[in-house]
Amino acid sequence: MSVIPAEQLMDKRVHYLNESYGVKSWLFTKDHKRIGLLYLASITFMFFIGGAAAVLMRLHLIEPQGALVEPETYNKLFTMHGVIMVFFFLIPSIPAVLGNFLVPMMIGARDLAFPKLNLLSWYLYMAGALLTLSAIIAGGVDTGWTFYTPYSSVYANTHVMAVAIGVFINGFSSILTGLNFVVTIHKMRAPGLTWFRLPLFIWAMYATSIIFLLGTPVLAITLVLLGLERLLHVGIFDPKLGGDPLLFQHLFWFYSHPAVYIMILPGMGVVSEIIACFSRKRIFGYGLVAFSSMSIAAISFLVWGHHMFVTGQSIYAGLIFSALSFMVAIPSAIKVFNWTATLYRGSISYDAPMLYALGFIGLFTMGGLTGMFLASLATDVHLNGTYFIVAHFHYIMVGGAVMAYLGGIHFWWPKISGRMYSDGWARFAAFVIFIGFNLTFFPQFMLGYLGMPRRYAFYPAEFQVLNVMSTAGASILGIGYLIPLVYLAYSLRYGPVAPANPWGARGLEWRTSSPPVTENFEETPIVTAEAYAYDEGREPLA
Amino acid sequence: MPEAPLHAAAPATGHAPAYAAAHGIAAHAHQFDDPGQQHEAGNLGMWVFLATEVMFFGGLFAGYSVYRSLYLTAFEAGSRLLDVRLGAANTAVLIGSSLTMALAVRSAQLGRRKALVLFLLLTMVLGSVFLGVKGYEYYHKFENHLVPGIDFIYDQPNAPQVELFLCFYFFMTALHAVHMIIGIGILGTLAFMGWRGRFSPGYYSPVEVSGLYWHFVDIVWIFLFPLLYLIGGRY
Numbered sequence: 156m157s158v159i160p161a162e163q164l165m166d167k168r169v170h171y172l173n174e175s176y177g178v179k180s181w182l183f184t185k186d187h188k189r190i191g192l193l194y195l196a197s198i199t200f201m202f203f204i205g206g207a208a209a210v211l212m213r214l215h216l217i218e219p220q221g222a223l224v225e226p227e228t229y230n231k232l233f234t235m236h237g238v239i240m241v242f243f244f245l246i247p248s249i250p251a252v253l254g255n256f257l258v259p260m261m262i263g264a265r266d267l268a269f270p271k272l273n274l275l276s277w278y279l280y281m282a283g284a285l286l287t288l289s290a291i292i293a294g295g296v297d298t299g300w301t302f303y304t305p306y307s308s309v310y311a312n313t314h315v316m317a318v319a320i321g322v323f324i325n326g327f328s329s330i331l332t333g334l335n336f337v338v339t340i341h342k343m344r345a346p347g348l349t350w351f352r353l354p355l356f357i358w359a360m361y362a363t364s365i366i367f368l369l370g371t372p373v374l375a376i377t378l379v380l381l382g383l384e385r386l387l388h389v390g391i392f393d394p395k396l397g398g399d400p401l402l403f404q405h406l407f408w409f410y411s412h413p414a415v416y417i418m419i420l421p422g423m424g425v426v427s428e429i430i431a432c433f434s435r436k437r438i439f440g441y442g443l444v445a446f447s448s449m450s451i452a453a454i455s456f457l458v459w460g461h462h463m464f465v466t467g468q469s470i471y472a473g474l475i476f477s478a479l480s481f482m483v484a485i486p487s488a489i490k491v492f493n494w495t496a497t498l499y500r501g502s503i504s505y506d507a508p509m510l511y512a513l514g515f516i517g518l519f520t521m522g523g524l525t526g527m528f529l530a531s532l533a534t535d536v537h538l539n540g541t542y543f544i545v546a547h548f549h550y551i552m553v554g555g556a557v558m559a560y561l562g563g564i565h566f567w568w569p570k571i572s573g574r575m576y577s578d579g580w581a582r583f584a585a586f587v588i589f590i591g592f593n594l595t596f597f598p599q600f601m602l603g604y605l606g607m608p609r610r611y612a613f614y615p616a617e618f619q620v621l622n623v624m625s626t627a628g629a630s631i632l633g634i635g636y637l638i639p640l641v642y643l644a645y646s647l648r649y650g651p652v653a654p655a656n657p658w659g660a661r662g663l664e665w666r667t668s669s670p671p672v673t674e675n676f677e678e679t680p681i682v683t684a685e686a687y688a689y690d691e692g693r694e695p696l697a
Numbered sequence: 698m699p700e701a702p703l704h705a706a707a708p709a710t711g712h713a714p715a716y717a718a719a720h721g722i723a724a725h726a727h728q729f730d731d732p733g734q735q736h737e738a739g740n741l742g743m744w745v746f747l748a749t750e751v752m753f754f755g756g757l758f759a760g761y762s763v764y765r766s767l768y769l770t771a772f773e774a775g776s777r778l779l780d781v782r783l784g785a786a787n788t789a790v791l792i793g794s795s796l797t798m799a800l801a802v803r804s805a806q807l808g809r810r811k812a813l814v815l816f817l818l819l820t821m822v823l824g825s826v827f828l829g830v831k832g833y834e835y836y837h838k839f840e841n842h843l844v845p846g847i848d849f850i851y852d853q854p855n856a857p858q859v860e861l862f863l864c865f866y867f868f869m870t871a872l873h874a875v876h877m878i879i880g881i882g883i884l885g886t887l888a889f890m891g892w893r894g895r896f897s898p899g900y901y902s903p904v905e906v907s908g909l910y911w912h913f914v915d916i917v918w919i920f921l922f923p924l925l926y927l928i929g930g931r932y
Contacts, residue, residue, distance in 0.1 A: 268728065330749050338745060379868075389860070397861045
């Protein structure tokens with residue numbers, strides 16, 4: 156209910172941003188919206204650190220023999236890029252920022268079920284991030300983000316322990332966030348908000364939380380074992396002492412493959428919201444889209460072996476993991492087809508969030524289809540360990556997850572900040588990012604197919620043209636990411652005041668003022684329809 | 698407005714439940730609609746947390762299973778290095794502590810303050826006995842040079858694999874012991890709060906969810922005991 160005409164009362168109205176001031180009021184806040192903003196600031200910082208590492212790598216690879224750094228430094232750069240981007244940006248990005256901000260509002264609650272745990276999760280994230288950053292400053296780590304044994308446990312003499320502890324601590328931040336979301340979604344929905352009226356973003360958060368809860372502890376215990384092995388020289392993963400390094404890979408990917416879906420499922424949730432809103436249409440096949448999130452979460456735990464096709468695991472295991480990996484394509488394709496069907500005969504408007512969402516659909520589809528190449532045993536033997544893999548997962552994680560994250564930030568920015576940003580600049584940035592992204596990573600598909608291995612600081616001279624293209628793309632992409640930083644910051648002070656519902660969206664979060672009051676709603680809303688009642692003239696919604 | 702009237706009186710401290718229990722009313726934090734919702738949320742939260750704990754220990758159990766199937770003889774030999782009588786005694790102690798914990802929860806539900814504190818203290822004592830026995834077993838291993846990585850001397854066949862077994866023995870029991878220590882700390886806090894009269898038949902969630910945690914830690918041991926102590930095939 157936007158009872159207050161925000162345009163006039165903006166300065167006088169008390170909301171979550173101005174109800175108290177000062178550093179303490181932020182560092183000790185239990186408000187889910189403020190905690191979301193704490194996360195927003197911290198992960199943005201980490202994103203640009205990780206991005207700087209990527210830019211250095213791309214600049215280095217502009218020449219076949221390497222233009223910038225020593226090979227050892229290059230190893231540290233790609234490790235730092237991977238660790239920071241995976242654990243400290245992508246995994247917390249949408250859940251911890253947008254999820255924190257939106258989950259209670261979308262279900263009509265005043266806060267998450269456990270606000271203190273929520274704040275604790277941010278502190279755990281910060282502790283993990285600072286430890287990891289200090290290890291990088293102290294000299295870095297060169298194992299790759301996967302920490303493969305026995306290199307990481309026996310041979311690497313870089314700061315493996317500090318980074319492993321940082322990732323371990325950060326894991327508990329994910330676990331607490333997931334726990335909070337599951338309990339909140341189960342127990343705190345507003346009257347009338349049944350499971351099948353929930354926004355698809357909530358379904359995506361729920362599926363993501365399940366993976367947080369069941370996957371992250373396995374990574375945690377694996378890192379503990381790695382640390383003990385490194386510290387005490389016992390042989391859990393060391394073949395010389397009777398251990399098996401492949402056990403580490405099994406345990407690691409048991410978490411880290413589902414972690415890929417931690418990164419992409421929230422993005423799918425965001426895109427579902429945006430597509431429906433800017434097509435002015437009910438999402439096509441609501442039930443299937445919701446169900447596909449849950450089935451992706453379930454199947455995600457059964458496919459980790461496709462990272463290990465060439466490690467010498469049994470051929471039967473390989474066959475089964477291959478078949479199961481192909482199965483992930485089914486729910487993923489259901490989503491893509493349903494978004495497309497939603498667009499069909501919708502009245503589409505191309506605001507900035509929509510551009511990101513459309514970009515997501517195209518890039519995610521390419522990332523997903525190239526994943527099929529890697530799920531099939533024979534082609535994987537050829538492509539494994541090449542730039543084809545690098546391009547594939549960047550299409551999912553950057554073309555998919557980051558595009559969706561930016562789309563979500565743009566979509567909910569008026570709600571978060573109470574201000575409108577410049578739509579022209581925002582569309583321009585989306586365009587630059589799309590161009591830069593494709594120029595960076597499409598050549599890498601070709602490089603990988605031609606056989607250029609990943610993680611090397613130099614390469615044969617015949618690959619130079621494609622590498623230069625990739626580096627040029629990375630430069631454009633880097634600038635593209637800086638533009639939103641500028642106009643979003645600018646909008647905070649000079650942007651026009653946002654109305655409660657600038658997009659004419661139907662979700663509960665748009666029924667409260669922008670920015671919302673601390674308890675989200677003036678009074679608990681009562682829900683009578685699902686969140687996509689865009690075509691009310693048609694038959695009534697479930 | 699569905700919110701309880703005391704909401705206006707209590708929020709400054711941020712301890713609405715404690716405030717209310719002290720005044721004999723059932724209360725709830727501001728994000729909940731009523732005490733029932735808060736109770737259910739707390740319970741579900743603990744069950745979800747225990748699910749993550751299952752996966753946490755699960756990684757170790759998976760590793761144990763892999764190596765046990767690879768090195769069965771060595772694992773049996775390793776198992777024979779453990780003192781099964783102490784392990785069995787500890788199992789009995791821990792099951793006893795689960796009983797006293799269940800009685801503590803019941804006392805909280807019925808609002809019997811003294812019984813609650815007594816049973817909580819009893820649970821803590823039994824937990825400490827368990828840790829004492831465990832500590833004695835560890836001490837014994839140190840004396841016999843059976844500590845992997847630090848001081849390991851073993852002149853029978855399959856020494857590296859036996860060492861691997863003892864690795865798992867130490868990791869798994871130590872992780873379990875850490876959970877016991879945390880549990881004893883929580884119970885101590887609860888006993889103090891109970892003694893101060895913070896719990897009532899309308900507000901006993903913390904006792905109940907801590908009970909769930911305690912039982913979970915017991916159940917982990919119920920799996921550890923046979924897997925570590927009884928596979929030697931002595932009897």
